[in-house]
Amino acid sequence: KAGVTQTPRYLIKTRGQQVTLSCSPISGHRSVSWYQQTPGQGLQFLFEYFSETQRNKGNFPGRFSGRQFSNSRSEMNVSTLELGDSALYLCASSVTGTIKDTQYFGPGTRLTVL
């Protein structure tokens, strides 16, 4: 079974631009969660989507948004990029995101903001 895939793997943007990252979950998985990983803050939860609906949201500004499509693929968007948005963005998928369900992570997208 193919794992979680994320595209692109690397991105370089400048301040003020916007960016869209894509995540394809494991086949059959309907829950997709996004995390930001930085050396200073570690791994932090951004949001979770299930059946095209945002089910949970972390403590990030409104510049961070996402969506999920009917095939469970998900995208996240960051508008008006800031230097501090430079991070590894990780996507994780699980079957339903309910009790005793494991999240499996993709390889991440490394975003650098100049």
Added chain:
Amino acid sequence: EDQVTQSPEALRLQEGESSSLNCSYTVSGLRGLFWYRQDPGKGPEFLFTLYSAGEEKEKERLKATLTKKESFLHITAPKPEDSATYLCAVQSNNAGNMLTFGGGTRLMVKP
């Protein structure tokens, strides 16, 4: 607010030298505690899930245990390929599918 603290931050071992990594947590109703391994430049790789105090799980040289306040990841006779960052995360009953991660323990095993 859920909190997870991992110690030590970094650990250097000689090949074959067994040790333990600690994960202390504060959570309002534990739904599950997860251990992941992360290699540089890669996403976290799932290792174990523990659901209740007293539970233990093993995989090759790794053994995870859980109490009401902490979890341990025991590494028996480690090899250089066990070098990685080990991440602990908790999921609470009132936070949906969200994982709250600790800062990780960076393990280096020298031959």
